[in-house]
Structure formats: C-alpha cells, structure tokens
Amino acid sequence: MHLHIRRPGSRRARLLAAAATIAVGAVALAGCSSGSTVSSSSSPLKIGISLSLTGDFSDSGKAAQRGYDLWADVTNKAGGVLGRQVKLTIVDDASSPDQVVTNYTNLITQNKVDLVFGPYSSLLTVPASRVASRYHYAFIEPAGGGPSVFAQKLTNLFFVQPAPTTKGGDVFANYILSLPASQRPKTAGYAKLDDPFSAPIAESIQKRFEAAGIKTVYDQTYPAETADMTPIMSGMAAANPDVVIGGSQEADSFAQIKAMIQLKFNPKWLFESNGVNSPGDFPAAVGIANTEGAFSSADWYADSTIAGSTKFIADYTAKYGGTAQKIDPTSAEAYSAGLLLSQVAKKTGKIDNATIIKTLHTGTWPTLVGNLSWDQYGAPQGAYLLIQWINGKLTTVFPASTAQHAPVAPKPHWAG
Amino acid sequence: MHAFIQAVILGILTGGVYALMASGQTLIFGIMKVVNLAQGALVVLGAYLTYTLFTQLGIDPFLSILITTPLLFLVGVAVQWALLRPLHGDDVAQLSLLVTFAIALGIEGVLSFAYSATLTNVQPSYANFSWTVLGYQVSLVRFVAFVLSLVMLGALYFILQRTKFGRSVRATVQNPMSAQLLGVNANRVSALGFGLGAATAAAAGSVFGMLNSFNPGSHYDLISRLLTIVVLGGLGSIGGSVVAALVMGVASSVVSALASPIWSDFTFFIVLLLVLLIRPRGLFGARTRGAL
Numbered sequence: 061m062h063l064h065i066r067r068p069g070s071r072r073a074r075l076l077a078a079a080a081t082i083a084v085g086a087v088a089l090a091g092c093s094s095g096s097t098v099s100s101s102s103s104p105l106k107i108g109i110s111l112s113l114t115g116d117f118s119d120s121g122k123a124a125q126r127g128y129d130l131w132a133d134v135t136n137k138a139g140g141v142l143g144r145q146v147k148l149t150i151v152d153d154a155s156s157p158d159q160v161v162t163n164y165t166n167l168i169t170q171n172k173v174d175l176v177f178g179p180y181s182s183l184l185t186v187p188a189s190r191v192a193s194r195y196h197y198a199f200i201e202p203a204g205g206g207p208s209v210f211a212q213k214l215t216n217l218f219f220v221q222p223a224p225t226t227k228g229g230d231v232f233a234n235y236i237l238s239l240p241a242s243q244r245p246k247t248a249g250y251a252k253l254d255d256p257f258s259a260p261i262a263e264s265i266q267k268r269f270e271a272a273g274i275k276t277v278y279d280q281t282y283p284a285e286t287a288d289m290t291p292i293m294s295g296m297a298a299a300n301p302d303v304v305i306g307g308s309q310e311a312d313s314f315a316q317i318k319a320m321i322q323l324k325f326n327p328k329w330l331f332e333s334n335g336v337n338s339p340g341d342f343p344a345a346v347g348i349a350n351t352e353g354a355f356s357s358a359d360w361y362a363d364s365t366i367a368g369s370t371k372f373i374a375d376y377t378a379k380y381g382g383t384a385q386k387i388d389p390t391s392a393e394a395y396s397a398g399l400l401l402s403q404v405a406k407k408t409g410k411i412d413n414a415t416i417i418k419t420l421h422t423g424t425w426p427t428l429v430g431n432l433s434w435d436q437y438g439a440p441q442g443a444y445l446l447i448q449w450i451n452g453k454l455t456t457v458f459p460a461s462t463a464q465h466a467p468v469a470p471k472p473h474w475a476g
Numbered sequence: 477m478h479a480f481i482q483a484v485i486l487g488i489l490t491g492g493v494y495a496l497m498a499s500g501q502t503l504i505f506g507i508m509k510v511v512n513l514a515q516g517a518l519v520v521l522g523a524y525l526t527y528t529l530f531t532q533l534g535i536d537p538f539l540s541i542l543i544t545t546p547l548l549f550l551v552g553v554a555v556q557w558a559l560l561r562p563l564h565g566d567d568v569a570q571l572s573l574l575v576t577f578a579i580a581l582g583i584e585g586v587l588s589f590a591y592s593a594t595l596t597n598v599q600p601s602y603a604n605f606s607w608t609v610l611g612y613q614v615s616l617v618r619f620v621a622f623v624l625s626l627v628m629l630g631a632l633y634f635i636l637q638r639t640k641f642g643r644s645v646r647a648t649v650q651n652p653m654s655a656q657l658l659g660v661n662a663n664r665v666s667a668l669g670f671g672l673g674a675a676t677a678a679a680a681g682s683v684f685g686m687l688n689s690f691n692p693g694s695h696y697d698l699i700s701r702l703l704t705i706v707v708l709g710g711l712g713s714i715g716g717s718v719v720a721a722l723v724m725g726v727a728s729s730v731v732s733a734l735a736s737p738i739w740s741d742f743t744f745f746i747v748l749l750l751v752l753l754i755r756p757r758g759l760f761g762a763r764t765r766g767a768l
Contacts, residue, residue, distance in 0.1 A: 282737035291732035311689040321604040
C-alpha cells in the first residue's frame, strides 16, 4: 500500500502530452478502427501498460514494471497463457494524468493490444480506467485505490489490493476492539495528513474507536507541506493519549516518530498507515532499535507467509538481484494483477475482456496480496494484514488466522 | 504554558537553521541584486553530499560540513562565473531569476538521476537524542545546528566587517559604481559572494538532512520559506534575515502546537503582510543601500 501525493513539477510532461494528443488526433483522422478484438490463439497475447517511468511517481512506477515483467517472464517460461506467449508493451506517462489518457488510447487503438493493466497511483488510474471502459477493456489495476477510483462506478475495474486504500487502518481497529474492554486504550490521539488517502484512514479508525468509547484527546490535521512534525507531536505529547494514530504517508510518518522520540513521548500503541510498513526505509529513517512495537498495515511484505510468496521472492531476486526486504510491495501487487489473468484463463479457457470482467465478478481469487473479491465497482472486499515490528522484523500479528506472532502491547520504550 | 514554552524552544532552534540558509540568500541579493532561486536546491545538494559522505565513508554529518562547505563554495563561484557573470544591463535582476531557477531545476534533475526520487535522510546514532532541561525536551541535533548557525553567522559577520574582501563587498553593496572606481574588482567580489552564499547552504544542508526526510524535489518548499524570510527581514540585511527566521520558526511552531498546523504557515504570511504594509522594505531593509 504505497500511495504518493502528487507534487508540482511535471510541466514538461504536460507539453509532451499536448503534443502527443495532437499526434493521436491526426492518426485517428486517418481512419483507424477501434475495438477490443482478440487475435488468434497462436499469436502472442499483447498486454499494454502505461507506467510512470519518469516524473514524480517514477520509483513506484518502475517497481510496478518489475512486477509486471517478472509475471510475464515466469508465465512465458511455463508455456504462456493458454499457449500464447505474453508480450508486454510498457510506455511511459511521466506521472502525468494527461499523458496516461494518450497512452492507453494509443495502446488500444494503435498497438491493438489484447488486454491492458493499470498504471501507478489513483491520480492516473482514474483517467486511464475511463479510457479502458470506453473501449470495453477489463481494467485490472494494482495501484489506484483512492475514493475517486471507485466513485466512477466502472464495472470493468478491479483493484488488486485487499481493500480500498481508505480502509487501510480498519484492521488495527479490529484488533483493538477485539481486546477485552479493560485492556483497551482509554484515550486516542490522531495526526492526519490532509490528503484524500491518508486522513480518511485515521478517520475510519477514529469513528469506530469513538463508538466504542475510546476518547479522542488530540486530533490534528496537517497540510502536505508540513516538514517539521515536532510542534504537532509536542501537542500530542501534552495530551498524552494511550494510542497514537497517524493517518500518514511515508515522510511524515517518519517525521512523527522522530519527533516522538525526541520528545520522549512513548504511547502504549502506535499505528501509522504508511511508512512504518516499509521494510527498508523505516529502519533507515528512525534507526532499527526505534522500530520496535510500531504497527502498520500491509498487503504483501518480504516475510509474508501467503502461498506463492516464497517463489515470487526467489524469481524476483534471481531476475533483479537484491534482497527480499528491498522488494517494493508495488511489484507484488503488479505481479498479482498478472496472476489474476492466468487464473481466469485457466478457469474459463478464454482470455478476452468480456470473459475477464464477467469471471472476476464472481468468486474469490488467491493472489500474493490475499484472496481477492470485488464489489460491482471494483472495490476489494477484504482487509489488510495488521503488521508490527517485532525483534527488528515486520511480523503479521492480526487477524489471528494468519498471525505469525501475538501483538506486542504496550509498545516498548524508544531506544533513543 | 508548558506546551507554549516547548513550542517556543522548538521554534527558536528551527529558526536558527533557516537563518543560516537565508543569510546566504540575502548576502547574494545584497551584493549582486540577484534573487537566488537556487538557494533551496543548493541546501538539498548539501544534504545529499552529507548523506553520501556519511553512508559511503562513515563521515559524521557535522564533520562533513568541513568538506561540503568548501565544495559548495567552489560550485557557487563556478556558477556565478559561468552563468551569472555574462548577464548585463538593467534587466539583470529579471534574467537572474530565470538563470537561478534553471540552476535549481538542473540540480534537482541531476540529484533525481543520481539518487532517485525516494525520500532519504541522514541518520547518525545521535539523530533522535534529546536532553531534558527543566522538563523541556531539547534535541541535540537542533541545538548543535543552532549553535553552528550562530558560529557560521559570526564567521560571515567577521568576514564582512573585518577583512579586506568584506570591505569590498560592503562597498559594492553600497555603491557598485564607486566601488569599481576605487579599484574593487566587482566580478571577483560577486563570484566570491555567490560562493559564500552557496557555502552557507552546504552547512545548512547537513543539518537539514538530519532533521528532515528529503528528496531532490524538497527545494520547492525550502525556497518559498527562504524568500519569505528574506523579504520579511529586508532584502540584503543579514541581521534582518536572522530575526525573520526566528520569527518564522517561533510563529510556525507555536501556532502548530497550540492551534492548528493548517494555520502555521498562514500566520507567518499574515505577519509578513502586516510588516510590509507598515515597512515596505521589511524589518531591517534600509532606505539607502548598504544594509549589510
């Protein structure tokens, strides 16, 4: 679950997009037909994807690319999909919502790809999924889970994560409310980043906590440009809540924690919606000894016990090198998009868009990010895993059915 | 009251770091009338240099200032010599805006290429250490950074007031034409002045990298803060920028802690607006040139 806020800085991308739009218009005038015709069964299965290989989302875009490429490699080595070799066409959208529209239009009408997969971020998924819907393409997408994506009410869309992004913290509320009333926190403090993904995660937890009688003693929303969290966390420390909930992205969650350490404020429970779930960046930002006991949620991570994860890690490290801990969950999410396709083909013996849309709307589908099923508009119906840093490692602690360890509470004191 | 005093302490310490960055900015303006939009990018460059020295060679981030400062001084001199010196005429001020913005984008591009857009920070073992003084928390890094800023500002003051070079800088600020007639080499003064401004960015960058997570795009936020500090303090006044940085630090911190972080930057802009309405030249901007 990695979502980033768009920062200003893609002027060049917009120029390129404008130029490309004109080019597409010209070609369209030349008289091209469109449609989602599927080629004969011996020809390669062409899948088109637009990814942010440059610009603001480039790190995550490249992570998605590695996941897609790996799935295609593994699938082709095993004989392809229904005997057809997978051929990915990946084009760069420079993190621009204008360019992504041009790219998917081109992929569908010019390159005549058989299928498409989604781009990175909700910002790009919204316009891209509209293009796919217009041409009746299935839109399996691993990285657009914001409210704006599902508000479109598209029936061709499937978000490949366990739940919509704003429900990322519900599993923590499930855990806390599963405790006997006497062991639950009495007071809670909330620090929320003012963006469409982060604050709603904390608000969703807050609603359930307040309904269960956990008193809100501190509640603050901060703008995205807040670099220094210390003043906010000093307010939090003064209120001294039992549980601190950070509705955060990566940088601000690290800043919150650094500020808490410096202020020597150690809550009994600490949940951060993002950042803390990053196996490499979090210990690098706050020091490994300070990670102990922090909660977050995740769909896939290096020590995930889900079926297929070990093979995925082995294949990934064989192809790209590095260690399991360095694998971005976005790669596993993109890989899972491919897994869904393979399963539909296996189940139905067909791999056209109408079949994919119809088939995925029924049943439950095992992937690296859990068993997925969707409502009619593509919102996944599951829950994330609750993970906690225990002995320097991210560990699943809730729900009990998948837990590797019981949750550790109260949180050990900061190492400083 | 406790929360208020804690917020004031934080604000003063944070303000010190901004004072260091802004002093370079205002020095460059004072000498050359160049609004240096690359100052934020130079700070981020300094932070990345510190990061590399720390992670690759294990050099302490504070010690690395001894390496990064001369390095960025040279970068500053080179930039002034190659890109700003050729600008002539009455529109130097406007042209230099474009040139320095281009430099900022260039630095951002190179850093994105070298380090990727992922957020990073400099994390020595003492990064999160703090002292408890009378029940208030004082962060080690912030405190040392504050002291360092004072030392650097002191050194800057010494250079400007007590050296021959400083005298030529002040002369150039007061009246460039007369200074040249009296034998001051304006090109040399400008190049060294820009170098000095960049050097303050290097020192501030090391500290910035320990206090914040940063990526190559972090300079946009920085430069907007620096420009408001410099304008509030009075363009060209180093003392003014120090006072303005402290005002900004304390105002942001107190409002953030006691009211809402949403209002913290806004409050600072209200202060800026009020000061400019009453004193259009900022707090310490002099009516005559030569406020240095």
